[in-house]
Amino acid sequence: MHSLLIIHNSKTRHDTASVSANADHVLRSCGYLIEMATTREEAVSGIREADASILQLPVTEINSWGQLLMAQKTAPILWWCTDETATLSVAACEDNIMVDGILAPSMLAQEIHWSLHFSAKLCFERQQWLKEREQLLSRIEERKWIDMAKGILSKAKHISESEAYELLRKQAMNERKRMVDVATSIVNVYQLLQD
Incomplete structure (x- = not known):
């Protein structure tokens, strides 16, 4: 897995204090090729070449984006969990959130690689279960x-x-x-x- 599509809300703040917590910064430093998307059109275009997508969004937006992405291509979907994207209470989380894994800015490169690896496995198992x-x-x-x-x-x-x-x-x-x-x-x- 080399190419990742990061979807972030255009309203998300990107000040200098939070740059190190941005998925873009962390994942590039781990050696991944990054494509960014803020609109649905950019996401549909970007997912074609990506091996996985990272949603740097509030948890309430995950399912709508996940459905859009999975309609285009079967690829793992991970949630980038930060103070900014996890501001809602646990009650906001549904039981059927469409993610194959969670990443956080505090993770080491090796942890990110393994998380992406296991997420890919889960994604393809989920697709097989849906077909069955x-x-x-x-x-x-x-x-x-x-x-x-x-x-x-x-x-x-x-x-x-x-x-x-x-x-x-x-x-x-x-x-x-x-x-x-x-x-x-x-x-x-x-x-x-x-x-």
Whole structure:
């Protein structure tokens, strides 16, 4: 991981006393290439080349920025936690804040490197879990259609549900369609006839 996109609020003060606490200053001194963004357009453009993004923002702004960034590219998102960005109480933190890690100006270079490394791992695991979740929800939805079609067939043809399942399976093979597509057609026709 070499290139980082730092997103900061243009209203954030950058006086000389806080320069050493700025993510830009600290991360450059650790050897990272830094791109800065203050607007959504700059962030969308900058994330394409970045290996990770650092949000130097109040905790309440993390999720909206995180969603924007993840829509563009799967890359770790870390929060730059300072006195300035952590001014809110713990109550302001939601349970589902979209960050893969937290960095602070007091961290040593080695700590920053390891934090970025583990954040990348967490980011890609989170993406895998989201994909698996989508697949499971899709299978559940397909199962609902198949179960409804089995119920309709068993009632209409006076057969058991296992026989209705076999009938569905054979029909799907004959039509060279997925079972869920045949089941959806049966349910839709049945509902049309009921109306």
